[in-house]
Every structure is written in structure tokens, then in C-alpha cells.
Amino acid sequence: NAGVTQTPKFRVLKTGQSMTLLCAQDMNHEYMYWYRQDPGMGLRLIHYSVGEGTTAKGEVPDGYNVSRLKKQNFLLGLESAAPSQTSVYFCASNMATRDTGELFFGEGSRLTVL
Amino acid sequence: GNSVTQMEGPVTLSEEAFLTINCTYTATGYPSLFWYVQYPGEGLQLLLKATKADDKGSNKGFEATYRKETTSFHLEKGSVQVSDSAVYFCALSGGNKLVFGAGTILRVKS
Numbered sequence: 001n002a003g004v005t006q007t008p009k010f011r012v013l014k015t016g017q018s019m020t021l022l023c024a025q026d027m028n029h030e031y032m033y034w035y036r037q038d039p040g041m042g043l044r045l046i047h048y049s050v051g052e053g054t055t056a057k058g059e060v061p062d063g064y065n066v067s068r069l070k071k072q073n074f075l076l077g078l079e080s081a082a083p084s085q086t087s088v089y090f091c092a093s094n095m096a097t098r099d100t101g102e103l104f105f106g107e108g109s110r111l112t113v114l
Numbered sequence: 115g116n117s118v119t120q121m122e123g124p125v126t127l128s129e130e131a132f133l134t135i136n137c138t139y140t141a142t143g144y145p146s147l148f149w150y151v152q153y154p155g156e157g158l159q160l161l162l163k164a165t166k167a168d169d170k171g172s173n174k175g176f177e178a179t180y181r182k183e184t185t186s187f188h189l190e191k192g193s194v195q196v197s198d199s200a201v202y203f204c205a206l207s208g209g210n211k212l213v214f215g216a217g218t219i220l221r222v223k224s
Contacts, residue, residue: 004157042203042216043158050210058211077224090157103147103212105157 002026006091006106013081013113021076023091031094032074033058033103034066036087043090049074062074081113116141116208120215122142135218137178137204140185147171147180147187152201152217158168161189161202165202194222 004025015021023032030051035043045058049068063085065077074093078085088110090102121136139147146165150158162171167182176191193218199222203214 033211037215041216045211045213048211052200056210092157102160102163105149105159107155107157110145 004091004093004104004106006089006109007055008109010110011112013078013111015082015113018077018079019077019081019111021089021091021111023074023076023093023106024025025072025074025091025093025100025104027093027104028071029093029095029104030071032068033092034064034074034076035090037090037108038079038087046059046076046089078111081111085111086113087111116145116206116213118204118213118215119205120122120202120218121203123216123217124216124219124221125202126221126223127194128191129196130210131222133189133194133198133220135189135202135204137187137215138185139187139204139206141206141208142209144182145208147178148205148207148212149176149178149187149189150205152203154200158203172202196222196224198222 003054013098033048034046034108047066052071055066067075088108117140148163149161150157151161162173164171164180170179178189199216203217205212
């Protein structure tokens with residue numbers, strides 16, 4: 001019973017490099033989210049998707065892009081990484097926040113930008 | 115816009131002590147309220163929730179009551195255990211997404 005799976009779990013980048021974080025869920029959830037977690041700031045929403053082929057900006061979208069080509073996958077891309085993007089990234093999914101608000105989270109991806 | 119404010123931590127308690135973590139919110143309309151818990155090295159998981167005023171959410175000995183008049187949703191537990199050591203997040207639902215507080219670190223000593 002995988003739930004929400006994130007890859008990779010750890011990555012070190014140099015400033016200016018690009019990378020993609022992959023989130024996969026096997027619960028047939030419509031909604032998917034990318035958050036970043038920084039000390040003292042809780043979780044901040046980067047981008048989210050309310051269904052296949054849709055994406056929307058969250059609270060801190062600058063420097064990130066996303067795609068939801070398949071319902072089960074939600075990709076987060078960094079085109080030109082900056083040290084300010086050093087963080088722990090969490091993917092989450094659910095059926096609908098209006099009904100339950102219960103998000104299912106992955107285990108996180110720790111990214112360090114040098 | 116919607117926001118959540120939690121008491122700053124870390125909170126350090128001895129085993130079997132009483133726990134309160136304060137949470138207040140600002141929101142338009144009538145959001146649902148949640149407490150999430152994050153154990154070391156893991157993602158967040160839902161601890162409890164309340165969907166309307168005066169509802170009490172409870173789970174694993176933790177409780178929180180949705181107080182509309184004070185816009186609060188404080189987390190309480192009568193007797194904490196070492197295994198409760200974690201980061202606790204208060205959150206509210208708004209539109210298609212949740213808004214989280216900054217989190218409160220709880221450390222329980224044996």
C-alpha cells in the first residue's frame with residue numbers, strides 16, 4: 001500500500017542546475033499539492049492541481065514549475081536552482097479539501113542547493 | 115486572507131504532564147480546522163479535525179474544540195508520552211487548499 005511516493009528523497013544541486021521532483025499517488029486522488037517546509041515557517045504551498053491537466057499557483061510559486069499530465073503523477077521542476085530553494089519538499093494528495101481536508105503526505109524530499 | 119497562528123516552541127514536558135498547544139485562526143466563511151502531526155523523518159499525518167463550530171475532534175488521547183467566538187482550536191492531551199514527541203501543525207481549509215501554521219515542536223522527557 002504505497003500511498004504517496006516521492007523521488008528522489010535527497011538531492012544536492014549547484015546553483016543554476018535544474019531538476020525535477022516526482023510525486024506519485026495510487027489512491028486515485030483528484031487533488032495534488034507541492035509544499036516546502038522551512039524552519040519556523042511551517043508548510044508553504046508552491047503549486048497545486050485539482051485534476052489531470054490542471055495546475056494553479058500557491059503561496060510561493062516563483063522559481064518552480066509543475067505538470068500534471070497523468071492523474072497519478074505531479075511533477076515539480078526547478079529550472080535554475082538557487083540557494084533559497086534549499087528546503088524539504090512535500091507532496092500531498094486528497095479527494096477534495098471541501099469534503100474531508102485530509103491530506104496524505106509523502107515522506108519528503110530534502111534538496112540542498114550550493 | 116486565511117491564516118493560522120500557533121504558539122512558538124519548542125514545548126518541553128515531562129512524561130504524564132498536561133499538554134496545551136494554542137492555535138488561533140483568521141478566515142472568511144466557516145472553514146474546517148485540523149491538527150496534523152509530523153514524527154521525525156516522516157511526512158505529516160492527520161491527527162484530528164473539526165468541521166463546524168463547537169465540534170470536538172479527538173484521536174489518540176488528543177482533543178481540540180472548534181471555538182468560533184474566540185477563533186481558536188487549541189490542542190490538548192491529559193497525559194503525554196515520550197512517543198508524542200513530534201511537530202504539531204494547526205491548519206484550516208480554504209478553497210481547494212489547506213493553510214498551515216508554523217508548527218510547534220513538542221519534546222517529552224522520560
